[in-house]
Amino acid sequence: MQKVWKNLTKSKEISILAIIVVLAVCITIVNPNFLTVSNFFDIMRSNSIYGIMALGMLPVLISGGIDLSVSSTITLCAVVMGKFLQANPGSNIVVAILLCMVVGALAGLVNGLLVTKFHIPPIVATLGTQTIVMAAVLFYTNGMWISGMPDWFLSFGDIQFGAIPSAGKVVGMPIQILFLILVGIATWLILKYTLMGRGIYAVGGNVQSATRVGYNVSRVTTFVYIYSGTLAGLAAVTDILIVKQIDPNTFSGCELDVIAIAVLGGASVMGGIGTVFGTFLGIILMAVIKNGLVLVRVSSYWQKVVMGIIILVTISVDVINRRIEKARLVHVDVEE
Amino acid sequence: MKKKLVSLLLSTALACTALAGCGGGSSSSAASSAPAEASGSAGASAASEASAAPSEAPAASEASSAPAEASGAAEASGDGYTIVVMPKLVSIPYFTMTGEGAVKAGEDLGINVIYNGPTTADAAEQVTMLEDYITQGVDAICVAPNDPAAMTSVLTKAKEAGIVVLDWDTQADPNLVDASIHNIDDKAFGEHMMQELVASMGTEEGQWAIVTGGLSAENLNLWIKYAKEYAEANYPNLELVADPFPTDESQDLAYSTTQDLLKTYPDLKGILGMSTPTGPGCGLAIQDLGLQDQVSLVANAMEDDVQSVLADGSLDCGCLWDCHDLGYLTVCVANAILNGQKIESGATIEGWDTPLEVLDEKSVILGPAADYRAK
Numbered sequence: 001m002q003k004v005w006k007n008l009t010k011s012k013e014i015s016i017l018a019i020i021v022v023l024a025v026c027i028t029i030v031n032p033n034f035l036t037v038s039n040f041f042d043i044m045r046s047n048s049i050y051g052i053m054a055l056g057m058l059p060v061l062i063s064g065g066i067d068l069s070v071s072s073t074i075t076l077c078a079v080v081m082g083k084f085l086q087a088n089p090g091s092n093i094v095v096a097i098l099l100c101m102v103v104g105a106l107a108g109l110v111n112g113l114l115v116t117k118f119h120i121p122p123i124v125a126t127l128g129t130q131t132i133v134m135a136a137v138l139f140y141t142n143g144m145w146i147s148g149m150p151d152w153f154l155s156f157g158d159i160q161f162g163a164i165p166s167a168g169k170v171v172g173m174p175i176q177i178l179f180l181i182l183v184g185i186a187t188w189l190i191l192k193y194t195l196m197g198r199g200i201y202a203v204g205g206n207v208q209s210a211t212r213v214g215y216n217v218s219r220v221t222t223f224v225y226i227y228s229g230t231l232a233g234l235a236a237v238t239d240i241l242i243v244k245q246i247d248p249n250t251f252s253g254c255e256l257d258v259i260a261i262a263v264l265g266g267a268s269v270m271g272g273i274g275t276v277f278g279t280f281l282g283i284i285l286m287a288v289i290k291n292g293l294v295l296v297r298v299s300s301y302w303q304k305v306v307m308g309i310i311i312l313v314t315i316s317v318d319v320i321n322r323r324i325e326k327a328r329l330v331h332v333d334v335e336e
Numbered sequence: 337m338k339k340k341l342v343s344l345l346l347s348t349a350l351a352c353t354a355l356a357g358c359g360g361g362s363s364s365s366a367a368s369s370a371p372a373e374a375s376g377s378a379g380a381s382a383a384s385e386a387s388a389a390p391s392e393a394p395a396a397s398e399a400s401s402a403p404a405e406a407s408g409a410a411e412a413s414g415d416g417y418t419i420v421v422m423p424k425l426v427s428i429p430y431f432t433m434t435g436e437g438a439v440k441a442g443e444d445l446g447i448n449v450i451y452n453g454p455t456t457a458d459a460a461e462q463v464t465m466l467e468d469y470i471t472q473g474v475d476a477i478c479v480a481p482n483d484p485a486a487m488t489s490v491l492t493k494a495k496e497a498g499i500v501v502l503d504w505d506t507q508a509d510p511n512l513v514d515a516s517i518h519n520i521d522d523k524a525f526g527e528h529m530m531q532e533l534v535a536s537m538g539t540e541e542g543q544w545a546i547v548t549g550g551l552s553a554e555n556l557n558l559w560i561k562y563a564k565e566y567a568e569a570n571y572p573n574l575e576l577v578a579d580p581f582p583t584d585e586s587q588d589l590a591y592s593t594t595q596d597l598l599k600t601y602p603d604l605k606g607i608l609g610m611s612t613p614t615g616p617g618c619g620l621a622i623q624d625l626g627l628q629d630q631v632s633l634v635a636n637a638m639e640d641d642v643q644s645v646l647a648d649g650s651l652d653c654g655c656l657w658d659c660h661d662l663g664y665l666t667v668c669v670a671n672a673i674l675n676g677q678k679i680e681s682g683a684t685i686e687g688w689d690t691p692l693e694v695l696d697e698k699s700v701i702l703g704p705a706a707d708y709r710a711k
Contacts, residue, residue: 033599042599046592135455138427145429145616145641243587243620245641247613249428250586294596300551300579 012266015317016281020288023310027292034295037166041174043291044284048180049074049239050254051283054261055180055187056231058279059224061262062191064204064271065115065122067228070235071255072133073107075248077236079137082146082246089150096153100233107133108229112222126225130255137248147245157241176238180283183231188276196223204271261286264314285314416447417475419670421663422462423453424480424505429638430612430659431480434505437663445671445687450474451663459483463490470494476670478517480505488512500673504666506555515679516699517666519657522555526562528705529634529655533606534571536632536652541573542605545597546580547590547618547635549611556610563608577601583614590617598625609635615654619645639708646710654708662702664688669700 028035044051053070060067077100084099085091107129114125160172191197199220202210211217240246259269265282267274289310293303421438423431435451442449450469454461459482466477467490477494481487484507491501491512501508504517534540546563548556560580567574581597583590590613598604598621609618615637622631628649637654645651665688672685679685681694693701 031600033602039599042595043592046588046595049588138455141427142432143427143429144432145638147641147644239588243591243617244644245587245616247587250588250613290592291596294581294593295600297578297600300581 012321013275013278013281015321016264016266016278016285016314019310019314019317020281020285023285023288023292027288027296030296034292037164038169038171039291041171041177043287044180045174045176046242047283047287047290048176049235049242050257050261050286051180051280052183052231052235052238053228053254053258054265054279054283055183055276056228056235057258057262058187058265058267058274058276059191059197059200060122060228061259061267061269062204062271062274063200063221063224064207065221065224066259066269067108067111067126067225068123068255069107069111069126069130069133070228070232070258071251071253072130072137073104073229073232074236074239074254075137075251076107076133077103077233078240078246078251079141079146079248081236081240082149085149085153086146091150093153093156097234097237100237101230102233104229104231104233104236105226106229107232108226109222111229112225115225116218116221134252141248143248145245145247149240149244154241154244157244176241179234179238183234184276184280190227191276196220200224201272204273206272257286260311264311416445417671417674418448418450419476419478419667419674420450420452420466420469420474421504421666421670422466422477422479423451424462424482425457426453426455429641433638433659434663434666437660437665438667439663440660441664441667441671441687445667447667447671449667453480457482459486463487466490466494470497470499473497474499475674476500476502478502478504478666478670479508481508482506484508500670502666502670502673504662510696510698513698514673515669517662517669518695518699518701519662520703520705521695521701522558523562525655525705526559527566529559529608530563530566532653532655532707533608533632533634534574536634537606538632539605540571543575543577543601543603544606544608545577545601545604546608546610547594547597547614548580548582548609549585549613551580551582553611559610560608577604580610583611583617585611585613587613587617587620590614591621594618594621595625598622598627598631604631606632607635609633609637612636612638612641612656615642615651616645619651623648623650637708642708646708649710652709655705656708657702658706665700665702 024035033039053074057067057070080103081096081100085096111122111126111129114120114129115122118125120128157175159175161175161178162172163170164172191200199210199215202213202215203217203220207217210220261282262274262279263269263282264285265274265280266278289307293306298306419442421435423434425431426435431453438449438451452465454465462479462482463486466479469477470490470493477491477499479487479491479502481503487508491508494501495512501513502515502517503513505519507516510516533544537544544567546560548560550556564576567576581593583593590609594607594617597607607618609615615635618633618635619642622628622633623645632652633650634653634655635651636656637651638656638659639654642651642654646654668685668687669679671687673679675686677683677685679692679694679698679700682691683694684691690703693703695701
């Protein structure tokens with residue numbers, strides 16, 4: 001049974017990969033600028049924010065929950081950090097990052113407690129905290145942008161690793177992508193090699209069995225929301241390191257994009273299914289679509305239509321694959 | 337023990353909420369904000385509100401209107417007129433600035449100004465709030481409608497109650513309003529931005545592109561239309577590379593779209609940015625790619641948000657009207673009408689130094705664009 005499940009996820013990821021390759025080839029034929037290291041770094045850099053949040057969303061989805069409050073958490077963390085840096089320009093990057101992650105973790109803890117202690121359905125609990133936090137932040141800031149971050153902070157965002165010649169320039173990997181990769185590795189380790197990780201899959205697969213096997217469902221559930229909140233905090237740092245100022249309105253509604261990335265990458269909103277590798281493919285697919293539509297000069301009025309079609313095709317290919325797989329299985333069973 | 341912890345947490349949360357409420361109250365007069373260009377973000381926030389509606393939205397809106405009502409009631413006990421100025425939504429920088437102007441005008445003229453609006457760009461909520469104010473009994477209502485058609489019935493009701501009705505920032509039904517305050521003459525503004533762009537490019541030939549806040553924002557589309565017409569008529573050698581690129585009123589999206597744009601069209605000489613997030617967003621993209629000298633950018637922007645991109649020439653010129661003055665003028669005109677003064681070109685009204693510029697008998701124009709350049 002486990003083998004079957006493994007095969008399924010494998011084929012799912014392969015179909016996403018195939019779509020990315022087809023898109024990349026088409027876009028490159030129209031515009032050779034697409035397949036350059038510098039373009040890849042640029043698009044992954046701006047999408048790393050969504051990627052980090054999607055990696056936080058992944059365990060939540062696997063456990064059968066959903067976190068709509070990532071948009072308010074990233075806003076809250078960004079504003080807290082902005083105000084903190086304005087008040088303490090002599091601080092350092094470690095404190096700034098930790099502060100953001102702690103604030104995010106606390107926001108996640110509240111979600112976790114609402115879901116586990118008060119038994120509020122996740123979609124309602126996180127919708128509630130999202131609305132409250134967002135409204136409170138807007139009251140506090142009046143929507144005014146926060147700028148004037150210290151130079152040491154901004155220059156940290158310009159750090160690049162390595163030197164790769166590309167399109168006549170020498171580019172390095174931006175630090176924001178390093179964040180994304182580190183988060184990916186951490187999430188993969190947690191899901192694959194820890195008891196907590198196995199618990200997340202177990203709870204998402206079947207709560208009752210998970211309880212009987214001895215998993216502490218409350219603890220697992222609380223953990224995934226804290227994890228999601230913490231990563232939203234890290235995403236806030238990543239964002240400010242790119243855009244250099246804080247617009248409290250910019251992330252309202254971003255939770256849908258984040259969920260879309262995770263689901264495109266093969267996670268199931270029903271729980272129990274999802275991998276880090278798949279989520280990475282989801283991030284790349286989303287980034288390629290957004291970037292590619294401009295590069296192949298699709299008219300702005302049609303970009304969203306094309307985007308919708310690509311998302312539908314990706315998901316249908318997956319559904320069809322699964323159906324074929326299933327049909328084949330039944331056949332084999334009969335023969336045996 | 338656990339229960340105690342939970343109740344402790346809950347009470348802390350309650351206390352925080354209460355504090356937040358008070359904070360909102362004291363600053364409620366200033367709360368608010370996004371201009372005409374809000375129409376793009378308006379759509380976005382309206383959508384997010386729809387999704388939020390089931391649980392918390394009513395509470396949030398109550399919280400937002402409560403403090404303002406309180407302050408309104410307190411102010412109403414003083415002398416003079418009571419004027420309600422309602423933005424499309426509160427909590428974005430543009431409408432925060434217009435609010436500061438409106439409240440300042442109230443102080444200078446010695447009248448009561450209530451500046452309040454919904455927390456998202458929601459026409460239905462504007463109607464509900466206006467109905468409350470009509471019942472409460474105010475002297476004038478100045479509204480920046482999210483949806484002009486949705487305002488018709490409530491504004492008719494206001495007129496019947498003898499309340500002076502104005503629109504500002506965005507037009508309502510012209511038959512219902514006593515005066516209409518325009519930020520800018522749309523045609524003049526579009527043409528002005530185009531002229532600025534060509535001046536910064538230093539040439540009348542080459543490729544240019546438009547980055548806009550949203551494809552459905554009427555005022556942005558008007559400016560784009562006039563800018564394009566002006567370019568076609570006056571600079572035949574300029575080549576517009578594509579349709580306007582939408583950026584959902586988001587600085588992040590303006591940033592990444594501009595990066596893509598500059599890669600797709602390496603010979604691009606100029607970018608016109610419509611809507612305030614494009615100024616800092618497009619500017620930052622040009623700055624990061626080091627193209628300050630190759631690419632000219634003329635965009636809408638709030639002055640405070642673009643200092644760093646103005647300084648190194650990433651943004652050549654920021655264009656907008658004076659948001660503070662927009663709120664100020666709105667209140668002055670409402671006050672003049674209440675005092676029985678006729679609004680016509682050349683008239684001088686209390687509180688406003690320059691003679692009015694009036695089009696079509698009702699439309700008061702704020703004035704020419706305010707440009708920001710590197711200091």
